[in-house]
Amino acid sequence: MTEQPSAAMNWSTENCTISRTMEILGDKWTFHVLREVFVGVRRFEDIRSRAGIPRQVLTERLAALIERGLIRRHPYRLPGQRERSEYRLTQAGLDLYPVLVAMIQWADQYLPLDDGPPLIPTHRGDCGGKVSVALQCDGGHEPTPREVSLQPGPGAKPRS
Amino acid sequence: MTEQPSAAMNWSTENCTISRTMEILGDKWTFHVLREVFVGVRRFEDIRSRAGIPRQVLTERLAALIERGLIRRHPYRLPGQRERSEYRLTQAGLDLYPVLVAMIQWADQYLPLDDGPPLIPTHRGDCGGKVSVALQCDGGHEPTPREVSLQPGPGAKPRS
DNA sequence: TTGGCTGAGTCTGTCAAGCAGACTTATCCT
DNA sequence: AGGATAAGTCTGCTTGACAGACTCAGCCAA
Numbered sequence: 500m501t502e503q504p505s506a507a508m509n510w511s512t513e514n515c516t517i518s519r520t521m522e523i524l525g526d527k528w529t530f531h532v533l534r535e536v537f538v539g540v541r542r543f544e545d546i547r548s549r550a551g552i553p554r555q556v557l558t559e560r561l562a563a564l565i566e567r568g569l570i571r572r573h574p575y576r577l578p579g580q581r582e583r584s585e586y587r588l589t590q591a592g593l594d595l596y597p598v599l600v601a602m603i604q605w606a607d608q609y610l611p612l613d614d615g616p617p618l619i620p621t622h623r624g625d626c627g628g629k630v631s632v633a634l635q636c637d638g639g640h641e642p643t644p645r646e647v648s649l650q651p652g653p654g655a656k657p658r659s
Numbered sequence: 660m661t662e663q664p665s666a667a668m669n670w671s672t673e674n675c676t677i678s679r680t681m682e683i684l685g686d687k688w689t690f691h692v693l694r695e696v697f698v699g700v701r702r703f704e705d706i707r708s709r710a711g712i713p714r715q716v717l718t719e720r721l722a723a724l725i726e727r728g729l730i731r732r733h734p735y736r737l738p739g740q741r742e743r744s745e746y747r748l749t750q751a752g753l754d755l756y757p758v759l760v761a762m763i764q765w766a767d768q769y770l771p772l773d774d775g776p777p778l779i780p781t782h783r784g785d786c787g788g789k790v791s792v793a794l795q796c797d798g799g800h801e802p803t804p805r806e807v808s809l810q811p812g813p814g815a816k817p818r819s
Numbered sequence: 820t821t822g823g824c825t826g827a828g829t830c831t832g833t834c835a836a837g838c839a840g841a842c843t844t845a846t847c848c849t
Numbered sequence: 850a851g852g853a854t855a856a857g858t859c860t861g862c863t864t865g866a867c868a869g870a871c872t873c874a875g876c877c878a879a
Binding site for chain 2: 504505506507508510512514515516517518519520521523524525526527528530531534535537538539540541545549550551568591593594595596597598599600601602603604605606607608609610612613614615616617618619620621622623624626627628629630631632633634635636637638639640642644645646647648649650651652653654655656
């Protein structure tokens with residue numbers, strides 16, 4: 500079967516949504532840091548020792564995440580110690596939950612462990628149900644991946 | 660407000676779902692490559708020139724994605740040329756659509772462009788509706804991010 | 820049959836980033 | 850005064866990214 504070249508070839512990638520997201524999330528460590536904050540580990544030393552990140556890299560990543568508005572510094576003080584900082588999700592950071600849950604869901608299907616999943620997204624409180632993500636469309640359907648295509652929108656630029 | 664240390668500190672990260680996913684997706688270029696394949700750009704030169712990836716890096720990433728089972732090689736032949744390879748998503752690759760859509764959705768909210776989104780996930784065929792992802796739980800709710808927590812599952816290992 | 824074109828790579832040298840481990844700083848407690 | 854600790858900074862080594870040149874195989878036109 501011979502394929503014709505994709506229509507996407509006519510569109511520029513310079514302002515691509517994925518590129519701009521990868522500027523923030525596209526490296527080995529950033530998502531590890533976010534995972535720690537998502538599970539409630541908020542202090543520099545705790546994040547570093549659990550995630551196994553080199554200190555320098557953690558310093559740099561935390562600064563970048565703060566600058567991008569995904570986390571913020573929050574002072575805390577343990578009894579009998581001086582004030583220190585911990586790191587918490589902002590609303591923008593919290594709104595990455597669907598990305599995180601989608602990744603966990605994918606990995607639980609395609610990279611399963613013998614013992615079952617180590618991490619389960621759960622609805623807090625009385626419900627306690629397992630949380631997942633699903634594709635849905637304006638028309639009220641739940642399309643499968645094969646039924647979805649990526650179309651150029653108003654911000655798409657023609658290719659030079 | 661003083662916080663007690665998170666319960667997550669008791670659990671190991673050695674087999675963490677996010678870590679294992681980041682082994683595959685956690686770098687600057689892999690998701691760019693996947694984006695190209697998702698939008699229908701499947702040939703080495705096309706991917707390279709659109710995504711701006713160094714050739715060597717693209718070679719290495721394609722090989723890794725094939726080995727991980729996210730894409731596969733598919734021979735093609737243009738009229739009057741010899742046979743070459745193009746790269747297509749496997750089912751595992753296609754099932755990353757929720758992750759991709761979740762990222763696009765997040766970026767459209769928090770990194771918007773003046774002109775509007777450049778890339779719109781769309782339900783193919785008659786419907787043509789815009790596709791999004793939503794959190795949902797076993798109990799039939801649609802929890803907000805703040806209502807979700809990550810709990811240790813059966814595969815979680817206590818920390819050494 | 821020779822020479823040129825093209826897609827899909829490989830090779831080479833340079834430079835930035837990641838990394839481990841030691842060192843620093845500020846504040847608290849005893 | 851001395852010791853403990855969280856959160857870094859500093860140093861030198863190694864790995865990976867990168868640009869640009871080169872290779873290779875099959876096809877075409879002359």
